[in-house]
Amino acid sequence: MQEVFTQHLNLSAAELEEVLSLSLTDLLNSVQIKDALNSLDVQTLRETLPTAASVLAERLPPFYNWLKNELGVQRVPDSPAHTTKWVIGFVNNQESLTRLVELHRPVPRPALERSVAPLVAAFDGVEDEQIRQKWQKAIAALCLPLVVAAREEERSRLVKA
Numbered sequence: 001m002q003e004v005f006t007q008h009l010n011l012s013a014a015e016l017e018e019v020l021s022l023s024l025t026d027l028l029n030s031v032q033i034k035d036a037l038n039s040l041d042v043q044t045l046r047e048t049l050p051t052a053a054s055v056l057a058e059r060l061p062p063f064y065n066w067l068k069n070e071l072g073v074q075r076v077p078d079s080p081a082h083t084t085k086w087v088i089g090f091v092n093n094q095e096s097l098t099r100l101v102e103l104h105r106p107v108p109r110p111a112l113e114r115s116v117a118p119l120v121a122a123f124d125g126v127e128d129e130q131i132r133q134k135w136q137k138a139i140a141a142l143c144l145p146l147v148v149a150a151r152e153e154e155r156s157r158l159v160k161a
Contacts (some may be wrong), residue, residue: 001116008120008133008140009036024101024149035100036141042135045091048131052123055135056084066118070109076118090142101149102141109150116143 005016011032019032027033045052060080067073077083086103089095104112120139126132 001113004117004120004140005144008137009144010039018144019144020148020151022148023152024098024145027145027148028097033144036137036144040138040141042091044131044134045138048135049088049091051126051131052087053084054134055123055126056080060084063115063118063122063152067111067115071114073107073111075106083094087138087142091138097142097145101145104146105153106147107146107150109147109154112150116147119143123125 002013002016004066005011006013008033009016011019015032019027019030041058057080060077060083064076064080086095086100090097090100107115120136123132123135123139124159126135
């Protein structure tokens, strides 16, 4: 997971460790996430949404099966339509990172962290290198707040225990 974030979000290992230790609120206000989101080529992402939708339609069903059967995630979408719609909504500024975090709160931290690399790798088959890299960066940027929120939730549970 760390390698995915350092590679696609241009963070050093030390910067990533610092980011992963933040609260979700601090992350959403941080320079690192703002830089990552501002550096997304939203125009190209919008123009290539059909490519992303095709990749997600093909790659998400096996990914969802892996989440359910290998990682024991209980609530897994029935089809890729929900995820595809959310990604499109985010690219079009119709969905927020906080909403994304809320939707993924039930996913245990270990499963969430293990799922980052395979989800980003879903775009490995995109032939156009620039499009592949832009989508992998976008997916990595969307996954980072999920991991930070899951770690914050786990720290909070440990403190209460």
